[in-house]
Amino acid sequence: VGKKVKDLGYSRFAAEASHAEVCISPGVPMEGPPPASQAATLGEPQSLPFSPMDAPQASPSPQALSDEGDMRALLLEEEEDCACQAQSAAQAQPGLAPPTPAQLVQKAHELMWYVLVKDQRKMVIWFPDIVKDVIGSYKKWCRSILKRTSIILARVFGLHLRLTNLHTMEFSLVKALEPEELDRMALSNHMPMTGLLLMILSLIYVKGRGARESAVWNVLRILGLRPWRKHSTFADVRKVITEEFVQQNYLKYQRVPYVEPPEYEFFWGPRACREITKMQIMEFLSRVFKKDPQAWPSRYREALQEARALREAETIAHAFRSSISED
Amino acid sequence: VPSSMQCGTRRMGVMTDVHRRFLQLLMTHGVLEEQAVKRLQKHCYKVHDCNATVEKLEDFINNINSVLESLCIEVKKGVTEDDGRPIYALVNLATTSVSKMASDFAENELDLFRKALELIIDSESGFASSTNILNLVDQLKGKKMRKKEAEQVLQKFVQNKWLIEKEGEFTLHSRAILEMEQYIRATYPDSVKMCNICHSLLIQGQSCETCGIRMHLPCVAKYFRSSSEPRCPHCNDCWPHEIPEIFNPEKEREAGTSSSNKKSLRSRQH
Numbered sequence: 127v128g129k130k131v132k133d134l135g136y137s138r139f140a141a142e143a144s145h146a147e148v149c150i151s152p153g154v155p156m157e158g159p160p161p162a163s164q165a166a167t168l169g170e171p172q173s174l175p176f177s178p179m180d181a182p183q184a185s186p187s188p189q190a191l192s193d194e195g196d197m198r199a200l201l202l203e204e205e206e207d208c209a210c211q212a213q214s215a216a217q218a219q220p221g222l223a224p225p226t227p228a229q230l231v232q233k234a235h236e237l238m239w240y241v242l243v244k245d246q247r248k249m250v251i252w253f254p255d256i257v258k259d260v261i262g263s264y265k266k267w268c269r270s271i272l273k274r275t276s277i278i279l280a281r282v283f284g285l286h287l288r289l290t291n292l293h294t295m296e297f298s299l300v301k302a303l304e305p306e307e308l309d310r311m312a313l314s315n316h317m318p319m320t321g322l323l324l325m326i327l328s329l330i331y332v333k334g335r336g337a338r339e340s341a342v343w344n345v346l347r348i349l350g351l352r353p354w355r356k357h358s359t360f361a362d363v364r365k366v367i368t369e370e371f372v373q374q375n376y377l378k379y380q381r382v383p384y385v386e387p388p389e390y391e392f393f394w395g396p397r398a399c400r401e402i403t404k405m406q407i408m409e410f411l412s413r414v415f416k417k418d419p420q421a422w423p424s425r426y427r428e429a430l431q432e433a434r435a436l437r438e439a440e441t442i443a444h445a446f447r448s449s450i451s452e453d
Numbered sequence: 454v455p456s457s458m459q460c461g462t463r464r465m466g467v468m469t470d471v472h473r474r475f476l477q478l479l480m481t482h483g484v485l486e487e488q489a490v491k492r493l494q495k496h497c498y499k500v501h502d503c504n505a506t507v508e509k510l511e512d513f514i515n516n517i518n519s520v521l522e523s524l525c526i527e528v529k530k531g532v533t534e535d536d537g538r539p540i541y542a543l544v545n546l547a548t549t550s551v552s553k554m555a556s557d558f559a560e561n562e563l564d565l566f567r568k569a570l571e572l573i574i575d576s577e578s579g580f581a582s583s584t585n586i587l588n589l590v591d592q593l594k595g596k597k598m599r600k601k602e603a604e605q606v607l608q609k610f611v612q613n614k615w616l617i618e619k620e621g622e623f624t625l626h627s628r629a630i631l632e633m634e635q636y637i638r639a640t641y642p643d644s645v646k647m648c649n650i651c652h653s654l655l656i657q658g659q660s661c662e663t664c665g666i667r668m669h670l671p672c673v674a675k676y677f678r679s680s681s682e683p684r685c686p687h688c689n690d691c692w693p694h695e696i697p698e699i700f701n702p703e704k705e706r707e708a709g710t711s712s713s714n715k716k717s718l719r720s721r722q723h
Contacts, residue, residue, distance in 0.1 A: 235525055236547070245480075283477055284473030285477065
């Protein structure tokens with residue numbers, strides 16, 4: 127539940143979608159009921175030239191990003207701590223001498239290395255492990271240690287230590303996309319790729335499950351993109367969507383099990399889940415097809431839910447940030 | 454990017470996205486040979502600052518290290534002991550015990566590594582045989598480990614670049630030497646071997662049969678480079694071993710050959 131890249135900023139597509147039909151299935155939320163028999167397809171706009179994208183807004187400052195992730199975890203820890211302290215007061219445990227600032231700094235460095243090694247080995251960075259292996263008896267100062275480590279990682283390595291899964295309390299090291307890089311991407315030919323990517327992500331989202339490669343090409347064909355033909359902007363489209371987007375973790379490209387001859391399907395990749403909100407997809411869809419997002423009611427509902435959750439998280443983080451003292 | 458850093462670092466060099474990406478990728482790879490590091494550096498410039506001139510690698514790394522100093526980590530340069538290839542790794546200087554690896558391995562696995570390390574340091578050749586290591590399985594701290602399991606753990610060490618295996622024998626990976634040199638020198642002051650030329654930790658090398666001083670193979674190659682009659686720098690006796698051929702980046706670039714074509718001597722000469 128980290129902050130998302132706000133408003134990638136698409137220009138309008140010249141879509142002749144007035145007669146486009148959009149069928150929606152109830153969809154398959156993670157733990158929801160099985161899908162209805164209707165298949166979901168995106169509409170069929172006649173022509174959609176890709177125009178250059180607007181430059182997106184700068185991503186929020188690394189400090190804010192890591193803070194938000196930290197806060198959630200630390201809020202949980204905070205509750206535990208209060209309970210512990212109440213207990214220890216009652217039991218009159220021998221008091222620990224508070225660590226010196228230098229010791230806290232050293233702990234932050236230890237945590238930094240710990241996180242880097244875990245990430246290097248592709249091991250899960252689990253919050254309880256952090257507390258057990260690194261923080262140890264400095265539990266009360268966990269918040270400030272974590273904050274300091276986040277700052278160092280952002281400043282020196284350009285990495286964000288972010289809570290990526292609140293339920294399992296997993297952290298990840300996420301590469302920071304500096305504003306300069308976004309600008310550079312916008313100026314180069316990379317931005318049109320965003321439209322292509324969003325098209326596929328939207329298709330997957332509306333379907334509520336993986337999108338078969340054949341379905342994806344059905345849509346792309348209408349845009350004049352074909353797997354065997356090189357395109358003036360996208361060059362080898364098939365390579366872009368099955369290799370580049372996959373390598374960048376925006377898409378997952380997997381073989382459909384038990385199907386002969388082999389077929390493949392696309393899913394959202396972890397990076398797409400992190401960086402792109404459902405509301406952005408709804409905005410994209412409504413722009414492309416000139417329809418109100420409520421034309422996809424269940425999807426719109428999901429997007430609203432996600433947006434609400436994000437706002438809540440932001441409120442908590444904001445309240446927390448303004449209540450804690452400086453390190 | 455936050456403009457003020459309040460983490461106790463006073464002397465900060467200039468960190469740009471070029472340096473950050475370099476560190477990210479170096480960390481991902483663990484340890485890299487110099488040629489790969491140069492390519493990595495060029496890549497980082499290309500991605501983040503394609504108009505700038507690529508700084509000389511040594512200066513580039515020194516600049517980064519000035520920033521890393523207060524964090525007790527360093528981009529350290531070393532040389533492979535068997536064929537003298539320059540390598541680089543991001544190492545942690547602060548931790549002074551094998552618990553550096555603690556986040557990856559269980560207690561009995563760490564202890565197995567410690568036992569292997571001791572055998573390697575005590576050995577003449579710098580290698581410990583698989584058999585000898587496995588015979589110590591009963592003495593390990595923590596959960597009881599069977600020999601079969603221990604074999605797999607040793608392979609895990611090889612995969613994680615802590616050990617190298619050659620024909621059923623194990624020695625330290627150059628990355629482990631880079632990272633653990635201080636720890637090893639502090640923990641085994643009596644049994645640790647040092648190179649007479651470069652004065653760093655020596656695991657594999659050649660030794661003088663008369664006075665017992667030791668030298669790394671790359672150090673031998675460099676020291677006796679233009680000698681027709683190699684003599685021990687300490688006691689002046691004839692140097693009894695074959696002078697090894699060592700990695701030469703110039704020669705390799707010209708010849709266009711890979712390192713596997715080069716003859717690298719087995720380093721079990723003493």
